[in-house]
Amino acid sequence: MNIILVEPEIPANTGNISRTCAVTGSALHLVRPLGFSTEDKYLKRAGLDYWHLLEIHYYDNFFEIVKRYPGRSFYLVTTKAPRCYTSKQYEKDSFLVFGKETRGLSPEILSTFPENQVRIPMREEARSLNLSNSVAIVLYEALRQQGFPGLER
Numbered sequence: 001m002n003i004i005l006v007e008p009e010i011p012a013n014t015g016n017i018s019r020t021c022a023v024t025g026s027a028l029h030l031v032r033p034l035g036f037s038t039e040d041k042y043l044k045r046a047g048l049d050y051w052h053l054l055e056i057h058y059y060d061n062f063f064e065i066v067k068r069y070p071g072r073s074f075y076l077v078t079t080k081a082p083r084c085y086t087s088k089q090y091e092k093d094s095f096l097v098f099g100k101e102t103r104g105l106s107p108e109i110l111s112t113f114p115e116n117q118v119r120i121p122m123r124e125e126a127r128s129l130n131l132s133n134s135v136a137i138v139l140y141e142a143l144r145q146q147g148f149p150g151l152e153r
Contacts, residue, residue, distance in 0.1 A: 001026040006062050007100040009035030016132035022050035025150050029057045062109050074113050079128050081117035090142035101131050
């Protein structure tokens, strides 16, 4: 699987997501600008000693990734989506796309894949879940659907 973080802002979130990607064998794709340095001590601490297991890529914009991986499935995780994340069948090597912590994904990105927008159910009065928790929830559902390939069960 592939995780895309578009303009992440909080180093500890990205560090936690890096660790989740490392332990699941998922690639992490970071879209600049980042709200922190990749040398940030909080980023490194959250990832602990798993950095050697992480496949990480950097891009200047989201559309570079779409262009680089034609024919792949992209699922946009947003509180604005009409469908629950469990309603989709995730293919091997799909891209799960998450926006910045303060604003989510831009309208420009959301308009790219309107049929593949999904959300995590939550109370109406709650704004959103923590980004690293959201990534883990959706990623593990996608991996569950595929029988957790390459992971110990």
